[in-house]
Amino acid sequence: MGFEVTDQPMDKVEPGSGPQWPTRQATLGDVARRAGVSVTTASRALNGRGRIGAETRRLVQEAARALNFTPNPMARGLLAGKTGTVGLITNDLVGRFSIPVLMGVEDGFAADTVSVFLCDSRGDPAREQMHLKALLSRRVDGLIVVADNARIRPSLGRDVPVPVVYAHGESADPADMSVTVDNVQAGRIGVEYLLSKGRRRIAYVGGVTTLKGAAERAKGVTEALAAAGLGLCGEPMFGPWSESWGREATSLLLESGSAPDAIMCGSDHIARGVLDVLHDRGKAIPQEVAVLGHDNWVSLAADSRPTLSSIDMQLQGLGRRAAQLLLDAMAGRSAPGVVRLPCIIVERESTMV
Amino acid sequence: MGFEVTDQPMDKVEPGSGPQWPTRQATLGDVARRAGVSVTTASRALNGRGRIGAETRRLVQEAARALNFTPNPMARGLLAGKTGTVGLITNDLVGRFSIPVLMGVEDGFAADTVSVFLCDSRGDPAREQMHLKALLSRRVDGLIVVADNARIRPSLGRDVPVPVVYAHGESADPADMSVTVDNVQAGRIGVEYLLSKGRRRIAYVGGVTTLKGAAERAKGVTEALAAAGLGLCGEPMFGPWSESWGREATSLLLESGSAPDAIMCGSDHIARGVLDVLHDRGKAIPQEVAVLGHDNWVSLAADSRPTLSSIDMQLQGLGRRAAQLLLDAMAGRSAPGVVRLPCIIVERESTMV
DNA sequence: CTGTTAGCGCCTTCAT
C-alpha cells in the first residue's frame, strides 16, 4: 500500500532504513510508459475525455492504480488557472463560534475537490491583511471570512480578485455576500417557546446592546411578547456575556421584586450564572422558574444543574451554506446580500415541566 | 490598491459593474515587458540570484510593485517539486483541545511561506483515510496529526511519502515523531503546588484510568505525595470527565468521612462540579478546601465562584513545537521519538490563601 | 481512436 512509485529504480534507496523522503510520486508519464501509450492517451483515459479504446483505457487505469498515480494539482492548476483551494480567515479561533462554522464549511466542500487553508487573524486587522495577501498570492479560488456576529465588519473591499463570503458576522458592504444568524428570530422563538410552556412572566438577561447580536435578540423578545399582548417581567438586564453578570442580574431581578416564572438569557454563560443564583435561593428550576440559554454550548449546557435548554444557532449549517454560496460564486453565479438563517430550540431540563 | 493587473486591457470590462472576477493576475512576463527586460532578468532581479545591474533591479522591482505582482506558487511549486503547504488532520475540532494546538501550529509556520490545509476527521478513521489521500494528492510537504491525548493512536504508517508529526496524542510507532503533554509532570506539579500552599490532606478526583492521560496524571500525583511522605486523602476517585462526576465524587468523598483541605481534579469540568458541591455544603473555598482544576479552560475557570486555579497544558506552545519539528523534518533533519512538554499552574482564587 | 505539438508561469543551465 505504498504511496510512491515502486516500479522503477529510486534515486537513493538505503534498504531497511525506514521511510525515505522525498520519494518521487508517479507522473502521468510514468503511467503512460507502463501502459505503453502516449501521455495524452493516458490523460484522456483517466479523465474520460475524447474517445478511447476500451482495452486501452483499462490498461491505463491499471497502470495508474499500480503506480498509485494521482495527478499533480500544481500542473493541473497551472493549466486551468485555478487551484481548487479556498482560504478561510477567522477572527477568533478561541472564541467557540468559529469552530462549528468551520466544520460546516468543510462539509460544504467535497474534500477531494476543494481544500481549505485556515488562517486566524486573532482579531488583529494587520494580521488579517497579511493573511489576505498570503492567501491571494497562493491563488485561492475564493475566500470565506468568519467574522464576529457582534458587529458589522468592514468589507475586504471590492477589488479582491476572487469571490468572498462573510460567515456569521456580516459585511458592511451590501454588495458582498454574507450568511449570518437571524437574531431577531432567535429572540422571538425563545419567547414563543416559553409561552408555549405556560410561562407569562418572562424576564430577560442579555448582553450589552451596543453589540449587534444582543440588541437584535432583545428586539425579537420584545416583539414576540408584544404580539402576545405581554410585556417583559421587570427591567431588561443588559451586561457582559458572562456568568458573573448572570449571577448579578438575577440577584437584582429578584430583589427588585419581580417574580419571573422564566428567565431568558443572552448566552449560556449568563444562564449558568442565573441557574446558580436561583439554586442558592431555593427556587425550583423549572417548576418555579424556567431558564433558557443561548448558544447551546454543549459543554456548558449539557451537564449543569439542571441541564440547560438553549437556543442553537445552527452554525454548522451556516458554514455549509457559506461554502455553497462560495461554490456558486466561483462558478459565476454570485448572489450579493445578507442571508439570515433561523435558530432552533434545544430542550433540556431547565424548561421541561 | 487593486490586486489585479491594471496596466493592460482586460478581457471583459463592464465599467461600473462592480468587481469583475476572474481578473488575470500579473505574470512575470507582464513585469518583464513593463520593465523592458527579459523574463529571466526579471526573475533574477526579484529573487536576488545572480548579478544584476542596480538600476535594472530597481526598474524591475518597481514594475512588479506597480502590477501588484506575486509569483504564481503553482508554477514555482511545479518546478521546485514542493508546494509550500502542510496538511493538518484533527480528530475533534469540537473538543476544545485541537484549537490551541492549531493556533500554535499556525504561529510556528511563517504564514507567507507555509500554508496549512485543515481537515477534521471527526474521529472517523474512514474520514481520516480520505483526508490523508486528499492531502497527499495535493502534494503537501508534510503532515501534522492532532490526536487525542487519551490514547496512543495508530501510526499513519511508514510509507507516507512526507514527514508526519503527531501532536497532543502520540503515535504507536516509536519511529514516528510525537509531541505531547507530560501528564505525569502535571500531576506532580499540582501536588507540589498545593503542598506549597500548606495543604496536607489532598484528595484526587480524576478521569477514568483506562484513559492514558488520566492514568498518567494520577501517577504523578501519587509519586509527588509519596516523595513528601504523604498519601492521598481518601480513595482516589475516577470517573467521567464531567461536572456531574465532580459533584458525585465530592459528595462521596465528604460522606466517606475524609476531610480534605484540597481537591485536585482531572479536568476543569470536574472541578466545577466539585466547587458546586463544596459551595452547597458551606465549605469555604479556598480557606477550608482548595480546588485545583486541569486544562485551564478559560471560559469554565475564569468566572466561576470562586475563580478556578488550573493546570495549563500549554497547548499553543505544543503546536508551535510540532510545527518546528515538522519544518526540521521537511528540511531533512527528522528526529523520531516522543517529546513531552511540561505544564504550568495558573493561579486563581480557588487556591489562593 | 491515438499521437504530436504547444503552452500554463516560473526558474535554471548555458551561452553571449
Added chain:
DNA sequence: ATGAAGGCGCTAACAG
C-alpha cells in the same frame, strides 16, 4: 550583466 532555451506535469488544440 543579460538573454535564449529547456523543462517541471499536465491538458487542449490539431493532426493523422
